[in-house]
Amino acid sequence: MLSQDNLRLALLSAYAIAIHGFEKLIPTPIPWLRFGLANIITLTAMVMYGFRAGMTITLIRVTVGSFFTGTFLGPAFLLSFGAGVVSTTSMGIVIKLMPRVFSPVGISLIGAMFHNITQLLLAYIVFIKRIEVVIILTPIILIIGILTGVMNGIVSGMLITGLNKYRSNDVNDVIVNP
Amino acid sequence: MRLRDLKGKITPADVILLFLLLAISISGLIFIDNVMPQGTEVIIDVNGKQVYMLPLNTDKSVKVKGPLGDTLVEIRDGKVRITESPCPNKICIKQGWIKRGAIVCLPNRIVVRVNSTKDGNRKVDAITG
Numbered sequence: 551m552l553s554q555d556n557l558r559l560a561l562l563s564a565y566a567i568a569i570h571g572f573e574k575l576i577p578t579p580i581p582w583l584r585f586g587l588a589n590i591i592t593l594t595a596m597v598m599y600g601f602r603a604g605m606t607i608t609l610i611r612v613t614v615g616s617f618f619t620g621t622f623l624g625p626a627f628l629l630s631f632g633a634g635v636v637s638t639t640s641m642g643i644v645i646k647l648m649p650r651v652f653s654p655v656g657i658s659l660i661g662a663m664f665h666n667i668t669q670l671l672l673a674y675i676v677f678i679k680r681i682e683v684v685i686i687l688t689p690i691i692l693i694i695g696i697l698t699g700v701m702n703g704i705v706s707g708m709l710i711t712g713l714n715k716y717r718s719n720d721v722n723d724v725i726v727n728p
Numbered sequence: 729m730r731l732r733d734l735k736g737k738i739t740p741a742d743v744i745l746l747f748l749l750l751a752i753s754i755s756g757l758i759f760i761d762n763v764m765p766q767g768t769e770v771i772i773d774v775n776g777k778q779v780y781m782l783p784l785n786t787d788k789s790v791k792v793k794g795p796l797g798d799t800l801v802e803i804r805d806g807k808v809r810i811t812e813s814p815c816p817n818k819i820c821i822k823q824g825w826i827k828r829g830a831i832v833c834l835p836n837r838i839v840v841r842v843n844s845t846k847d848g849n850r851k852v853d854a855i856t857g
Contacts, residue, residue, distance in 0.1 A: 625834060626834065648741075650739075651739060651741045652739055652741050652742055652745070653737045653738050653739050653742050654737075655738055655742050655746075656739065656741055656742035656745050656746075659742070659745055659746060659749065660745070663749065673832075677776075677832070677834060677837075678830075678832060678839060679776050680773075680830070680839065680841065682841075682843075683829065683830040683832070683839070683841055685760065686760055686828070686829040686830070687829070687830075688756060689753045689754070689756035689757040689760060690757070692749070692752070692753035692756070693750075693753045693754070693757070696746070696749050696750060696753065700746065707737060711737075
């Protein structure tokens with residue numbers, strides 16, 4: 551791995567952590583509604599730099615993010631870690647197995663769904679242990695996930711388009727591919 | 729980098745996935761609304777163990793001891809809410825009144841849920857042969 555790649559990963563991880571922290575400050579009508587804005591960074595990184603980049607950023611974000619909120623290795627960390635890994639893996643599989651079938655909006659939707667389902671499942675196993683509570687919450691959480699998933703996918707798509715434009719205007723690229 | 733540029737990039741698979749997921753979750757919502765019974769009992773769990781079972785139609789306030797301290801649960805007019813909690817984020821308080829479902833306070837390990845008394849909640853009205 552080039553040192554430039556490490557630098558890029560570090561920068562993207564920092565973005566993800568900052569966005570993840572900032573998101574908590576946004577007031578929402580439903581208390582447990584989270585936008586999952588950090589997924590914009592994960593998805594963009596994965597589409598542009600591959601699965602390993604996306605997974606590294608997720609792992610760094612979840613771990614370092616929990617240091618800031620003081621939830622490291624607590625139940626909230628477990629939920630966020632498990633959901634982050636599963637959702638990143640699901641998006642990676644979709645990109646790998648079905649390239650160009652989905653736009654970033656579709657990939658983001660898949661990621662959001664897996665994130666929510668894993669989180670509900672882990673919450674059930676670790677904490678709630680009452681299946682009826684989970685069943686009542688599931689559709690509501692899935693609908694919110696659809697909305698935020700589409701929103702994040704649109705932003706990610708715009709970001710990828712913008713970054714690709716910038717990339718092709720890169721001086722190095724002009725020299726390499728005249 | 730504008731929204732307009734993205735319009736041509738949305739694939740048919742995206743649209744199918746979106747409507748499929750919407751259909752699943754909305755039908756789930758309708759299903760639960762019809763199948764889940766209106767609760768009659770408020771059950772309060774601490775750490776997965778049941779500590780209180782109170783009728784929903786009697787106004788009452790109870791103090792529940794969790795690992796972080798006391799959480800105050802209020803029952804009024806067939807609804808239940810958490811009024812005070814030692815947890816840092818106060819998400820449980822912000823959730824407000826509920827008539828069904830549950831309020832979960834993860835930091836203080838408290839679950840307040842509304843349930844019907846018996847497990848086989850819906851009695852059979854009639855059986856036709």
